[in-house]
Amino acid sequence: EVQLVESGGGLVQPGGSLRLSCAASGFTFNNHWMSWVRQAPGKGLEWVANIKQDGGEKFYVDSVKGRFTISRDNPKKSLFLQMNSLRAEDTAVYYCARDTYYFDFSGQYRRNDAFDIWGQGTVVTVSS
Amino acid sequence: QSVLTQPPSVSAAPGQKVTISCSGSSSNIENNFVSWYQQLPGTAPKLLIYDNNKRPSGIPDRFSGSKSGTSASLGITGLQTGDEADYYCGTWDGSLSAGVFGGGTKLTVL
Numbered sequence: 001e002v003q004l005v006e007s008g009g010g011l012v013q014p015g016g017s018l019r020l021s022c023a024a025s026g027f028t029f030n031n032h033w034m035s036w037v038r039q040a041p042g043k044g045l046e047w048v049a050n051i052k053q054d055g056g057e058k059f060y061v062d063s064v065k066g067r068f069t070i071s072r073d074n075p076k077k078s079l080f081l082q083m084n085s086l087r088a089e090d091t092a093v094y095y096c097a098r099d100t101y102y103f104d105f106s107g108q109y110r111r112n113d114a115f116d117i118w119g120q121g122t123v124v125t126v127s128s
Numbered sequence: 129q130s131v132l133t134q135p136p137s138v139s140a141a142p143g144q145k146v147t148i149s150c151s152g153s154s155s156n157i158e159n160n161f162v163s164w165y166q167q168l169p170g171t172a173p174k175l176l177i178y179d180n181n182k183r184p185s186g187i188p189d190r191f192s193g194s195k196s197g198t199s200a201s202l203g204i205t206g207l208q209t210g211d212e213a214d215y216y217c218g219t220w221d222g223s224l225s226a227g228v229f230g231g232g233t234k235l236t237v238l
Contacts, residue, residue, distance in 0.1 A: 035227065037173075044130065045165070045173065045216050047227030061226050095172055113220040113227065114163035114178035121172055 002026035002117055004096050009122030016086050016126070022079040022096030022119055029077040030054070033099035033111055036070060036081050038092035039121075046092075049081065050099065063089075086126045093121040131156060132217055134230035141238050144207050148233045150200045150217035156228055160220045162200040164193055167214045167232075176215075177202060207237050 008020040020036070035050040049060045049070040058070050069082040079096050097115035104110050133151040140146040150162065164177040175184055177193035180200065192203045200217055217230040 037227075037229075044214075044232040045167075045218070045229040047218070047229060050227065059225050059227075062224070100178060111220075112161050112163070112178050114161065114175060114218070115165075115173070116175045116178070116184060118172040118174070 004098065004117055004119035006094065006096050006119040006122040009094065009124045011125045011127065012086055013128050014087060014126055017082070017084045018086065018124060020081040020083065020094055020096075020122055020124070024077040024079065024098075027098070027117075029072075030074040032101065034072060034079045035097045035099055035115060036079075037095045037097050037115070037118075038090075038124075039095070040089070040092040043092075048094070051079070083124070086124075088126050091124060091126050093123050095119055095121045130231040131221060131224070131228040132219070132230035134215075134217060134233045136231070137234045137236065139236040139238055140207055142207055142209060145203065145205045146207060146235065148202045148204075148215050148217075148235070150202070150230050152198050152200075152219065152228075154198060155223035156198075156219045156221040157195065157200055158198045159222060162193065162195050162217055162219045164191075164200075164202045165216045165218065166211075167216065169213070173216065204235070209237050211235060212237050 003025045005023045036048040051058045051070045067085045071080045096119045098117040100112040100114045161179045165173040167173045180195040181193040190205045214232045221228045
């Protein structure tokens with residue numbers, strides 16, 4: 001079964017750190033870009049970051065640049081999000097998601113920028 | 129304020145059709161694929177449409193997507209009470225070098 005399972009969420013004080021993990025199974029992990037998406041209580045989805053198959057490219061939403069770091073361990077089929085200098089506005093459910101891809105007419109790998117597999121989410125609460 | 133603009137809510141009767149719009153710009157929708165997601169209360173989002181108008185396996189053909197210029201839309205026909213959910217559009221923004229979502233639309237099936 002294709003599956004993503006997040007862990008590592010919890011309650012942390014402002015300024016603190018957390019490391020989220022996402023364990024993948026049932027598919028070839030290193031074929032896919034992977035993303036983190038979050039959802040604050042009662043709010044909509046917010047894309048946070050993504051990482052290329054080999055970890056060689058990473059992108060972040062402006063609000064987390066310099067504070068969050070996305071990484072992956074392909075042999076262990078795991079995705080991570082290191083979150084430092086946490087703020088109250090980082091409180092959210094954090095989802096790990098698999099990016100879809102295709103091969104263009106020249107055979108080059110291209111992202112569809114769609115997320116076809118999602119984890120169940122892990123809750124991060126930043127509060128004193 | 130989301131980069132992509134969706135109506136906060138739409139409603140229609142069972143069996144009817146509804147369309148949800150998603151408005152963006154040349155840096156996102158116009159030059160990138162649009163996807164749509166359904167989020168039932170208390171659950172993770174589910175991919176409904178990718179590549180503007182393609183359905184993953186298992187998604188009924190009651191759901192359709194389209195794109196024109198800087199706007200996209202999701203259509204749902206034969207509405208069922210089980211379709212009551214939040215719906216989000218998403219794409220990549222080349223100027224921001226970031227993924228972006230719409231603010232979400234709550235569908236009520238009256």
